[in-house]
Amino acid sequence: xxxxxVNEAAQWAPESWTARTALQQPAYEDAAExxxxxxxxxxxxxxxxxxxxxxxxERLAEAQEGxxxxxxxxxxxxxxxxxxxxxxxxxxxxxxxxxxxxxxxxKRPVLRVGRFAGQYAKPRSADTETRDDVTLPxxxxxxxxxxxxxPAARRAxxxxxxxxxxxxxxxxxxxxxxxxxxFADLHHPEYWDLAWVEHSPxxxxxxxxxxxxxxxxxxxxxxAGQSINSxxxxxxxxxxxxxxxxxxxxxxRQVPRQWGWFNLSTHFPWIGMRTAALDGAHTEYxxxxxxxxxxxxxxxxxxxxxxxxxxxxxxxxxxxxxTLIHRMGNTGIAExxxxxxxxxxxxxRRVLWVADPMHGNTESTSNGYKTRRxxxxxxxxxxxxxxxxxxxxxxxxxxxxxxxxxxxxxxxGARGLDEIGLExxxxxxxxxxxxxxxxxxxxxxxVRKSGGMATPI
Numbered sequence: 001x002x003x004x005x006v007n008e009a010a011q012w013a014p015e016s017w018t019a020r021t022a023l024q025q026p027a028y029e030d031a032a033e034x035x036x037x038x039x040x041x042x043x044x045x046x047x048x049x050x051x052x053x054x055x056x057x058e059r060l061a062e063a064q065e066g067x068x069x070x071x072x073x074x075x076x077x078x079x080x081x082x083x084x085x086x087x088x089x090x091x092x093x094x095x096x097x098x099x100x101x102x103x104x105x106x107k108r109p110v111l112r113v114g115r116f117a118g119q120y121a122k123p124r125s126a127d128t129e130t131r132d133d134v135t136l137p138x139x140x141x142x143x144x145x146x147x148x149x150x151p152a153a154r155r156a157x158x159x160x161x162x163x164x165x166x167x168x169x170x171x172x173x174x175x176x177x178x179x180x181x182x183f184a185d186l187h188h189p190e191y192w193d194l195a196w197v198e199h200s201p202x203x204x205x206x207x208x209x210x211x212x213x214x215x216x217x218x219x220x221x222x223x224a225g226q227s228i229n230s231x232x233x234x235x236x237x238x239x240x241x242x243x244x245x246x247x248x249x250x251x252x253r254q255v256p257r258q259w260g261w262f263n264l265s266t267h268f269p270w271i272g273m274r275t276a277a278l279d280g281a282h283t284e285y286x287x288x289x290x291x292x293x294x295x296x297x298x299x300x301x302x303x304x305x306x307x308x309x310x311x312x313x314x315x316x317x318x319x320x321x322x323t324l325i326h327r328m329g330n331t332g333i334a335e336x337x338x339x340x341x342x343x344x345x346x347x348x349r350r351v352l353w354v355a356d357p358m359h360g361n362t363e364s365t366s367n368g369y370k371t372r373r374x375x376x377x378x379x380x381x382x383x384x385x386x387x388x389x390x391x392x393x394x395x396x397x398x399x400x401x402x403x404x405x406x407x408x409x410x411x412x413g414a415r416g417l418d419e420i421g422l423e424x425x426x427x428x429x430x431x432x433x434x435x436x437x438x439x440x441x442x443x444x445x446x447v448r449k450s451g452g453m454a455t456p457i
Contacts, residue, residue, distance in 0.1 A: 012288035014252040014261060017245050022281035024123045024243055024274060026137070026144045026156035034246065037158035041250040046264030047117065047168050048238065050255045050290075056237050056267045057292040059111050061320030063396045064352045069106055070323075070397025071099050072239060072268075072354065073439070074115025076431035077122045080142045083167040088174050090404030091116060092183070094436045096234070098443040105447025111237075115401070117171040118240035118266050120164045121247075122430050123274045139429070143244055147429055161247050168265070172238065179236055205444070239294075242269035245285055252289060260290045270294035270325065273359075278308050287312050294323035296356065299336035303343035310349055323352040325399050326384070329360030330376040333383050341391040354397040355384040362431065365411075365419045371432045374412030378445055385449045398446060402434040413438040 028034045062068045073095055075082070091114070099110040120143035129138045129149070136154040139147045143164045146153035242248045242263065251265035263269055269289075273296040275282040286293050293313060297306065306324075314322040324344070328336045344351055357380035361372045381398065388395040408425045409432035411417050426432075434442060 009260075009288035012284075014249045014285075014288070016288065017249070017281040017285040020279065020281040020284045021277070022245055023277070024140075024272075025245065026140055028156050028158060030158075034158045037161055038246055038250045041161055041165060041247070044162075044165055045169075046251060046253060047165070047172055048264050048267050050258050050262045050264070052237070053262055053264075053267050053291050055235070056111075056113075057320040059235075059320070060268075060292050060323065060352055061350075063111055064319060064350055066108075066394055066396065068109045068111045068396075069102055070111045070113065070352065070354055071095065071102060071443075072113040072115065072397060073098070073400040073402045075119055075403060076115075076401045076428060076433055077141050078116055078119045078167075078171075079429065080120075080163060080167055083170055085174060087405065088116075088171055089178060089183075090436075092175060092178060092236075092404075094402060094404040094439050097436075098439055099234075101440065101443040101447060105444075106450055111397070112234060113237045113239050113268055114175075115239055117168040117175070117238045118164070120168075121241070121243040123241075123243060123272055141430075143247065161244075161250070164247070165251075165265075175236060179234060237267040239268035239270065240266050241272050242266070242282070242286070243272065243275065245281055248285065258290075261288060263289045263291050266291075268292055268294065270296065270323075272296050273298040273327065276309065278305070278312065283309065283312060292320050292323065294325050294354070296359070297324050297326045297340065299328045299332045299360070301336075301340065303339050306340055307343055307347060307349075310344065310347075310351065314349070314351075317350055319350055320352075322350075323354055323397075325354045325356045327356040327359040327399075328380065330357075330380040330383070332360065333380050333387065337384070337387050338391055341388065341393045345391065345393055352396045353388065353393060354399050355381055355395055356399040357381040357384070358399075358401050358431070358434075365422065367419055367423070369409075369419070369422045369426060369432075370428075371419075371422060372410045374410055374417075374434075374438055374441075377410070377434075378442065381442070381446070382449060398442075400434060400439065400442065401431055402436075402439040404436050407433060407435045409433050409435070410438060414441050 059068060063070050074091060095112055095114060099112050102110045121141040124138040124140055127138055128135050131149055136149060136151060137145065139145060139154065143160055144156050248263055248265060252261050252263050254261055269291060270293065271282045271286055276295050277283060295309065310322065326337055357377045358372060361376040361380060363371060365371055384395050406425055407427050408417055408422050409428050411419060411422065414437060
């Protein structure tokens with residue numbers, strides 16, 4: 001039964017989460033230092049605006065209805081060192097190129113959401129790490145500590161919250177400047193090219209697609225007798241896993257002429273699989289903010305557990321409010337996903353279903369690298385489309401860890417990267433990412449699965 005929407009989450013405040021069990025949080029040694037930093041952070045300008053947040057929610061509601069497709073992608077974990085113009089622009093380029101492929105093939109608008117400008121914290125399987133009989137706190141991302149294996153580096157440092165805010169702001173400012181300056185102009189998609197893939201097996205097909213779009217655009221402008229300015233920029237949004245709740249609370253604000261509270265550290269925060277407990281601190285925090293939110297759903301989640309979570313996070317069944325990102329693994333999705341789809345469908349609840357084919361397919365190679373096989377990533381995504389079709393539901397988006405850099409972290413793909421090839425440019429500090437070429441190939445596979453392209457790669 002659908003519940004009536006409410007204007008305020010009952011008995012909620014930004015600090016309500018502190019009364020619940022908060023998993024994956026660092027242990028800060030100096031409570032006074034943390035308190036001072038949070039007070040400072042609470043006075044800094046927000047990173048996004050409430051009207052951007054509400055605009056995204058409207059577009060996600062359209063994606064729920066099949067009118068848009070969500071492309072959510074970016075780094076597994078940003079680093080402070082990567083806050084530079086080349087890395088940011090290359091990350092934007094790969095998402096723009098993927099969205100161009102999807103728009104061309106799917107024949108509907110693509111909603112672009114980056115995993116950046118705040119993706120500085122990562123959950124870990126253990127609180128500590130041991131090397132040669134020395135045990136130190138685990139590296140939890142640049143928001144919290146440093147990857148260097150020393151006591152000073154691994155100390156949870158509250159001042160890093162201020163650094164993260166500054167680098168998120170710089171990243172957002174540069175992305176907005178690029179887009180407002182015409183970087184995403186469809187009249188010039190050649191601006192998005194990444195030089196190192198000039199000889200990619202996919203390059204010729206992509207260039208044919210660009211030429212076709214250019215011809216169509218010029219034809220429409222000839223008929224209109226003027227330039228179509230709406231193709232000179234795109235809407236772009238940010239997302240990150242809202243893991244460190246102190247940081248998120250400090251950037252949770254009320255704004256004029258709007259009711260309720262907004263998390264203004266990002267447009268689209270999500271809860272990770274490890275912190276999605278129904279009675280946990282993250283669920284408590286998320287239920288009270290007005291942002292569109294997402295939850296990662298793994299193979300251990302049962303239908304009744306999922307429906308209780310849906311009831312808590314979206315009691316009013318608000319359009320665009322809740323996205324469920326399933327990450328089951330190539331070998332587990334066929335068994336784990338259908339009961340969840342049936343449960344949500346039978347209750348008539350409005351959610352956006354998104355596939356994350358990355359996180360359930362992580363493995364270690366014989367030479368010690370953490371990797372993902374492209375065949376398993378594409379295999380899970382391929383199954384996801386079929387399972388949704390059989391259930392009478394809709395796969396409305398994809399969530400990928402990727403980069404615009406020339407990295408070798410996931411095996412397979414068009415060039416058949418093998419385990420030995422991982423050594424050439426393995427750069428990730430946490431999880432393996434698709435490189436540009438593999439990401440573009442993934443976009444083409446999505447289009448083919450949807451019947452948008454008939455020619456083989």
